[in-house]
Amino acid sequence: MTDEFGMVDPTEAESFGDEWEEIDVSDTDADRIARQRDRDFDEFRKRIKDNERLKVEQSVFDDATYAAIYKLVQDGYVSAFGGPVSTGKEANVYEALGADDREVAIKIYRINASDFRQMREYLEGDPRFRGIGNDKGKTVLAWTKKEFANLERAAAAGVRVPEPIAVQRNVLVMELVGQADDRARRLAEVTVENPQTAYEVVREYMRRLYSAGLVHGDLSEYNLIIHDGELVVIDLGQAVTVHHPNAGDFLDRDCENVASFFNRQGLTVEASNLHEFVTTADPTP
Numbered sequence: 001m002t003d004e005f006g007m008v009d010p011t012e013a014e015s016f017g018d019e020w021e022e023i024d025v026s027d028t029d030a031d032r033i034a035r036q037r038d039r040d041f042d043e044f045r046k047r048i049k050d051n052e053r054l055k056v057e058q059s060v061f062d063d064a065t066y067a068a069i070y071k072l073v074q075d076g077y078v079s080a081f082g083g084p085v086s087t088g089k090e091a092n093v094y095e096a097l098g099a100d101d102r103e104v105a106i107k108i109y110r111i112n113a114s115d116f117r118q119m120r121e122y123l124e125g126d127p128r129f130r131g132i133g134n135d136k137g138k139t140v141l142a143w144t145k146k147e148f149a150n151l152e153r154a155a156a157a158g159v160r161v162p163e164p165i166a167v168q169r170n171v172l173v174m175e176l177v178g179q180a181d182d183r184a185r186r187l188a189e190v191t192v193e194n195p196q197t198a199y200e201v202v203r204e205y206m207r208r209l210y211s212a213g214l215v216h217g218d219l220s221e222y223n224l225i226i227h228d229g230e231l232v233v234i235d236l237g238q239a240v241t242v243h244h245p246n247a248g249d250f251l252d253r254d255c256e257n258v259a260s261f262f263n264r265q266g267l268t269v270e271a272s273n274l275h276e277f278v279t280t281a282d283p284t285p
C-alpha cells in the first residue's frame with residue numbers, strides 16, 4: 001500500500017473469538033483511594049480542583065475520578081495537566097505531560113453526564129461485558145476499559161489509532177496525536193488534499209478493524225483525525241465485536257457516513273461497495 005496518509009502495517013495476526021477480552025469491573029485502586037481519603041489524596045484533590053486549566057464548563061468530577069487521576073500520577077503516567085482539547089457530551093479530553101515528558105491525551109468520561117442508557121445498548125450483547133448489571137459507575141468504567149481494549153485490538157490489527165497508555169476507572173491515557181501547540185485536526189475541519197488516497201486508507205482501516213472482529217460504530221469525518229499527513233482513527237469507546245446483535249447496523253451506518261463524506265470531497269463512492277470491501281478479507285496475506 002501507500003505511505004501517503006501514514007498507512008501502517010499490521011504487526012500481529014491473531015484469530016478472535018467471543019472470549020478475546022475479559023473486562024474486569026471489580027473495585028479499582030482508585031475506588032479504594034477515594035474511600036480512604038487520606039491527607040495526600042485530599043491535598044491532591046484540592047490542587048486539581050483549583051487548577052485553572054481543568055476548569056472547563058460542566059466538568060465537576062466526582063471523588064473517584066480525582067482518585068483515578070491521583071493514581072495515574074502516582075504510577076507515573078501523568079505528571080502535569082495541560083488545557084482542554086475537547087469537551088464532548090460524554091467525555092472531556094485534556095492535554096497532559098506523561099512519563100519522560102511525553103505529551104499525552106487524557107480522556108475523562110463524566111460518570112454523571114454520560115448517557116447511560118445509550119451506553120448500555122452497546123454493552124449489552126457484547127460478550128466481553130456479560131454480567132455488568134445496572135450500576136451506572138460500573139457501566140462507565142466498563143466503557144472506558146472497552147475503549148482501551150479496542151485501541152489495543154485495533155493497533156495490533158494495523159489500524160493507526162492513538163497508542164493506549166493506561167486506564168484507571170473512567171480515565172484513559174493515550175498518545176496525543178500531534179502536539180499541544182500543533183494539534184491534530186478532524187477530517188471534517190481540513191481540506192483533504194488527496195481524497196482518493198485518504199479514502200483508500202480509511203477503507204483499508206475499516207477492513208482491518210473488521211478482520212480483527214471489531215466494528216467502529218461511530219465512524220465519520222469527526223472521529224478521523226489527521227496530523228502531518230497521517231490519518232488516525234479515534235474514539236473507539238462504542239466499537240463492538242462483530243458478534244454484537246447490532247454490529248451489522250453499526251457497520252452499515254459507518255459505511256454510509258464514510259461514503260457520504262468522500263462523495264462530498266468529489267469522489268463517487270457507494271456505501272454498498274465500501275461495505276463489500278470491508279467485509280471481504282484481503283486476498284494478499
Ligand SMILES: Nc1ncnc2c1ncn2[C@@H]1O[C@H](COP(=O)(O)OP(=O)(O)OP(=O)(O)O)[C@@H](O)[C@H]1O
Pocket residue numbers: 085086087088089090091092093105107162174175176177178184185186222223225234235236
Ligand atoms: N489521542 C488524541 N490526540 C489528539 N486529539 C485527540 C485525541 N483523542 C481525542 N482528541 C480530540 O478530542 C476530540 C474528542 O475526542 P473523542 O472523539 O474521543 O471524544 P468524544 O467523547 O466522542 O467527544 P465528542 O462527543 O466531541 O465526539 C476529538 O475530536 C479530537 O479532536
Ligand SMILES: [Mg+2]
Pocket residue numbers: 222223235
Ligand atoms: Mg468523537
